[in-house]
Amino acid sequence: MSDLDHVDYLVLGGERHGEVWNGLPMKQWLQLPRTQQPMAKFYSRDQQAEITVPLNDCYFITEYNYLGERFLVASTEPLAKFDVDKEIKNLLPGGISPIK
Numbered sequence: 445m446s447d448l449d450h451v452d453y454l455v456l457g458g459e460r461h462g463e464v465w466n467g468l469p470m471k472q473w474l475q476l477p478r479t480q481q482p483m484a485k486f487y488s489r490d491q492q493a494e495i496t497v498p499l500n501d502c503y504f505i506t507e508y509n510y511l512g513e514r515f516l517v518a519s520t521e522p523l524a525k526f527d528v529d530k531e532i533k534n535l536l537p538g539g540i541s542p543i544k
Contacts, residue, residue, distance in 0.1 A: 452540045457520030464540050474518045475500040513542035
């Protein structure tokens with residue numbers, strides 16, 4: 445798989461606000477793991493174990509135009525609640541890549 449298959453997402457809102465994640469292109473939402481995950485439990489051989497599922501947060505993806513370039517923004521809330529231009533400006537140059 446080449447680098448062309450991956451895109452940068454600016455995450456706004458939630459516990460990962462301001463982070464940039466690189467991953468495969470998604471159309472509607474992006475699931476990221478929470479920073480705090482439950483610890484695994486240990487069980488004896490004759491005790492039934494409970495199934496634990498990793499905790500994820502769901503972020504909705506929006507294409508955002510900034511200075512003629514398109515960026516992918518993953519947010520937990522409507523973009524009107526954030527100063528997206530300022531967030532992207534703080535990451536440029538080199539902190540986030542526009543989509544091609």
